[in-house]
Amino acid sequence: MRRLMGSPRWLVAMGMMLALTLTVAVGLIGQEAAPPSRLPRLRGRCQVCHRTETVEWLQSAHAKAWTSDAFIATTDNRTRKECLHCHAPDRILVTGFGKEPSLRNESLEHGVDCVACHEDAHGAHHGTLGTVTDKHPTVKNERFGTVEQCATCHAKFGTVDEFKGTKWASDPKSCVTCHMPATKRPIALDSPERPAHVHTFKGADPEMFRKGVKVETKVNGDRLTVRLTSVEVGHNFPTGIDTIVAVVDVQIVSDGKVIAKHQTLLADDRERGGSDTRLKPGETREIVVPLQGAKGEAVIRILHKPLRDLPDEKATVLFETKVPVP
Numbered sequence: 001m002r003r004l005m006g007s008p009r010w011l012v013a014m015g016m017m018l019a020l021t022l023t024v025a026v027g028l029i030g031q032e033a034a035p036p037s038r039l040p041r042l043r044g045r046c047q048v049c050h051r052t053e054t055v056e057w058l059q060s061a062h063a064k065a066w067t068s069d070a071f072i073a074t075t076d077n078r079t080r081k082e083c084l085h086c087h088a089p090d091r092i093l094v095t096g097f098g099k100e101p102s103l104r105n106e107s108l109e110h111g112v113d114c115v116a117c118h119e120d121a122h123g124a125h126h127g128t129l130g131t132v133t134d135k136h137p138t139v140k141n142e143r144f145g146t147v148e149q150c151a152t153c154h155a156k157f158g159t160v161d162e163f164k165g166t167k168w169a170s171d172p173k174s175c176v177t178c179h180m181p182a183t184k185r186p187i188a189l190d191s192p193e194r195p196a197h198v199h200t201f202k203g204a205d206p207e208m209f210r211k212g213v214k215v216e217t218k219v220n221g222d223r224l225t226v227r228l229t230s231v232e233v234g235h236n237f238p239t240g241i242d243t244i245v246a247v248v249d250v251q252i253v254s255d256g257k258v259i260a261k262h263q264t265l266l267a268d269d270r271e272r273g274g275s276d277t278r279l280k281p282g283e284t285r286e287i288v289v290p291l292q293g294a295k296g297e298a299v300i301r302i303l304h305k306p307l308r309d310l311p312d313e314k315a316t317v318l319f320e321t322k323v324p325v326p
């Protein structure tokens with residue numbers, strides 16, 4: 001250390017090299033070709049042989065379940081005991097589907113990791129393919145990927161009850177059908193192509209939203225109507241714990257200035273003495289915005305917030321469109 005401090009030029013050179021290495025590393029992440037050394041070391045070292053699944057899972061909310069800002073904020077920096085076990089769970093195949101998991105004691109930062117979903121008490125990995133390998137034991141389990149599995153953690157805040165009333169409930173695998181799109185590819189290093197499932201678990205995301213909710217807008221005289229129809233969402237929009245809200249945000253812009261703003265909250269306010277204004281499966285909702293003579297352009301956005309007091313700038317923009325207001 002002393003020697004380093006004595007040679008500043010060398011330090012600068014080191015720093016530049018480090019910066020370069022970091023740039024290269026960042027450039028590679030997100031591609032299937034990311035070398036295993038750049039992927040985090042997961043419990044069970046799945047990343048060594050299942051790179052594609054690992055790179056996808058890293059982009060998912062499951063990977064951030066322990067580290068998300070909203071989770072840290074709502075749990076007093078992860079000290080509220082009753083909140084921790086689903087956000088860094090141990091193996092649900094040990095505690096059993098349908099029973100709340102237990103909090104594990106290692107690699108908490110990886111949230112809902114591969115082992116939490118796939119590994120049983122004997123170190124075997126469950127799936128539905130029936131592959132055989134000398135790398136680890138596997139178990140063909142027909143209950144794997146059913147609503148029952150997802151319900152282990154997703155039932156508590158209502159998503160599964162909401163789902164049960166829909167036309168998708170007759171298919172016991174429909175959480176997976178909508179959230180883990182089917183594909184064909186090798187599922188491990190040197191494996192042949194097999195039926196497989198994308199592991200990004202996209203949820204509150206613009207592409208998912210466009211598939212799930214139809215948005216129509218119309219200007220008629222002195223009012224703008226925004227009509228939302230839930231066409232392919234197997235539960236309420238939004239769903240989950242009641243800190244999660246969506247906002248229909250309308251701004252009237254004239255000569256580059258916002259001259260009017262109108263917001264509608266879609267939220268479960270029942271615990272707050274209010275009502276549940278989330279969009280139900282199949283429901284059509286019309287939001288009417290009075291224009292009061294304003295002229296210019298209406299900017300319509302659908303925002304998603306994991307925390308209701310999150311400023312609009314930090315929300316996920318699920319949808320945006322502009323319509324002229326003549």
Ligand code: HEC
Pocket residue numbers: 043044045046047048049050114115118119125126127128129130131132133135136138139140187188189191192194
């Ligand atoms: C040393 C390499 C290696 C490691 C490490 C590894 N796997 Fe595998 N895994 C394989 C191979 C090879 C197959 C079989 C591929 C084939 O036949 O197409 C497989 C198959 C599977 C399957 C398919 C089961 C079925 O339905 O047939 C699952 C699920 C799985 N692994 C999960 C995991 C998880 C989770 C981890 C980490 C805890 C892990 N694996 C670690 C190599 C590995």
Ligand code: HEC
Pocket residue numbers: 061062064065066068071086087089092101112116117145149150151152153154175176179180201202203204205
């Ligand atoms: C062991 C608990 C657990 C299981 C099992 C589980 N999840 Fe999750 N899931 C979570 C947690 C916790 C979050 C919230 C993560 C966060 O804090 O953002 C989540 C978030 C999600 C999201 C939200 C993504 C987003 O961007 O908003 C989707 C979609 C999802 N899970 C789908 C599934 C599906 C499908 C299954 C069944 C195959 C499943 N989950 C099984 C715990 C689980």
Ligand code: HEC
Pocket residue numbers: 046047050053054055057062112113114115116117118127128129144145146176180187195196197198199
């Ligand atoms: C929230 C639970 C969950 C997590 C977390 C999860 N998986 Fe999966 N995984 C599934 C489900 C569900 C399937 C599909 C089961 C089926 O065939 O319907 C699956 C399938 C697989 C398969 C078989 C091929 C395929 O895509 O269908 C492999 C291999 C696999 N997962 C590896 C991993 C690895 C590696 C990780 C971590 C990087 C991981 N999984 C994280 C739930 C999970």
Ligand code: HEC
Pocket residue numbers: 147150151154159160163168174175176178179202203204205208209211212213232233234235236237238239240244
């Ligand atoms: C018919 C397709 C479909 C089915 C079935 C479905 N979902 Fe979704 N899900 C969506 C769409 C579309 C979105 C994006 C809109 C949204 O955020 O609600 C979504 C969003 C989510 C989210 C993100 C949170 C949020 O704020 O809305 C979670 C978590 C989730 N789904 C879990 C599940 C679980 C668990 C199941 C099974 C019980 C399930 N989904 C069944 C289509 C589906």
Ligand code: HEC
Pocket residue numbers: 065068069070071074075080082083084085086087100152153154156157159203239240241243244306
């Ligand atoms: C039974 C399992 C379970 C327990 C216990 C649990 N959560 Fe979650 N949590 C989830 C699931 C599943 C989601 C994903 C819900 C969704 O997006 O629809 C989630 C999502 C969240 C989110 C929003 C996503 C984000 O950005 O992280 C917050 C915040 C959150 N939980 C906080 C808490 C708090 C606070 C508690 C304790 C009061 C708690 N959780 C207890 C399963 C659980």
